Amino acid sequence: MTTQPLLKISLGDRIERNFIALMLGLMTMITFSNVVIRKLQEKDFWRSDWFEPWAEPLSTFGLQSLETTVFLFAWMGIVGTAYMIRINSQLGVDVALNYLSPSWRKAAALFAVGACLLYTLLLLKGSWDYWAPFANLPPTDGRIIPEGFKTRYLNQGYYEVNDIVMPAWAQFLGDWFNDGDQYEKIPRFIPYFALPLGIGMFLWRYLRVARDIVQNRANMIIASHDSEDLVDEAAAKADKD
């Protein structure tokens, strides 16, 4: 039913795919390691002398693992969605669309992509307003439509996350964002950057989808169901057998 534009795997695609794979792989391994460390801590040898040089760093790792995983999760979920828009992998309902004539379908698709763009623009303003103060940048004025940047706002560059310790090599950020004071934990604007970055990528991707629809290269912005790949895979497998 859906006509997917032929996708050539470019360098950008490979980067984004590997990004998704890497995030998921890291999340899994960190959570798994944390379980192992916690189990080891209950053992006797954890307190013995020969293990001492290991116990300290492993415990530190364990303490930071939960928050790290959760932030990787957010990065995968938000920045990864931008790639889902590119490969037309968002789920939707195509029942009504299938009854429409091609020209009405195009109109519906244009309306749908318009709705997506509206969503993205609203969220983009929201993300910027939320993230900017953490990076000592001005949020925008106005409730719905940005009306220039605020001149009076609180610098929140000193906000830190709860658990993740700031590595020494990154302390130069203290000079830039924290009046020269060192960060104990990493500053908040780092993990939260997923929002403006990810939503900004949505905007770029939806604009491209809109262009494709206008030029009749695509007629939908949704995959009618998430089974396309599963089906292709299964069909390929069935052919082999």
Added chain:
Amino acid sequence: MEALYLFILVILLLLVGVPIAVSLGLSSILFLLVYSDSSLASVAQTLFSAFEGHYTLLAIPFFILASSFMSTGGVAKRIIRFSIACVGHFHGGLAIAGVFACMMFAALSGSSPATVVAIGSIVIAAMRKVGYSKDFAAGVICNAGTLGILIPPSIVMVVYAAATDVSVGRMFLAGVIPGLLAGTMLMVSIYFYARYKGMPKGVWAGWAEVFSAARGASWGLFLVVIILGGIYGGYFTPTEAAAVAAVYAFIVSMFIYRDMGPLKTAEGQTPLSLRKHPQALLTAWFHPDTRETLYDAGRLSITLLFIIANALILKHVLTDEQIPQTIANAMLAAGLGPVMFLVMVNVILLIGGQFMEPSGLIVIVAPLVFPIAIELGIDPIHLGIIMVVNMEIGMITPPVGLNLFVTSGVAGMSVMRVVKAATPWLGILFVFLIMVTYIPWLSTFLPTYFMGPEIITR
């Protein structure tokens, strides 16, 4: 009545082909801008905290990853061999074995379409070969595949638990008896239908085959022990269990079954031995197969999680505006009893389930009906299982039944033909839904037995 506009807007956006996630998110944002004084920044924060603040939801990508390694790693093949060895000699044996295999695979994977693909792509072809009709084969597997979300682990249960703050462990336990019951009901009906139709039966290959097949499948099936044993033995949380399961599945498929990764060889040849190729211990982590599986699992998870994140924005709006409480009070004032209430929940979910993806629907409906259920004295775990069974039925009813699409792909039939083929067996699931709805014991016995009575905090 503002809430009504909200839902109408969601449905309208869905119908013109706006992605589910954006329909939910955009409607909620517009509603907030018009009816409250929240800022856009707070919406963005809600979106981020959907990931940051819901540790339970982390279990979803991990379970999907575990099941991806299991499906590509040839576990399905071994499970099917084992179930044929066990029940293949009955009338309609291969069909019964198909259901049995779906039940076992459901205990490794949390999703229904994945179960249909893993088991269906092998069993449907095998059934055709020994003379079953294509429609019978597809109908049976399409139905049995829905057990994927009822037999723990289950992604839909994780979502329900995250949306209503009940324990994932309880939900998983609650699914065991209903899952076994539904599977048994399907198998028994197939048996009688097969006797009546005189369908082919296989030969009993003897206990030796049963044991040897069991040994082959045991590496995969041990995952169930890890997940359930780990959670209930208090070794780890459900989220951690899912991560451990994913790592275990990776090791089994890479180094033991060797159906993927660096030790894999061409079809039909013995895979390479790890002892002779120890470098595989390092290369396996970055092997293209690993990356491909990680990406595939990531893709599925992201699609699902973005819907859930936006449904959480909607949930946020609903609770902020006290909408569930308003509805609850109106309904209680109208003298609604538990029986009628559950009928209504079933109807809403059955209709909704035909249009929406299960996880998103649960996130939206659960907070709406949850307070009413508690008010009426319905057990939250029981309510959760009712919702899951409704979602199962939603997956095999048109127009949006994921299992239908997947089965049509696997069996190479049109979706309409799969719908017709699945319908007779759908009756069994309906009977099962009525049983689950009105016999709370089925879902509450195990959790209460193992974890003590549910404490309801209002």
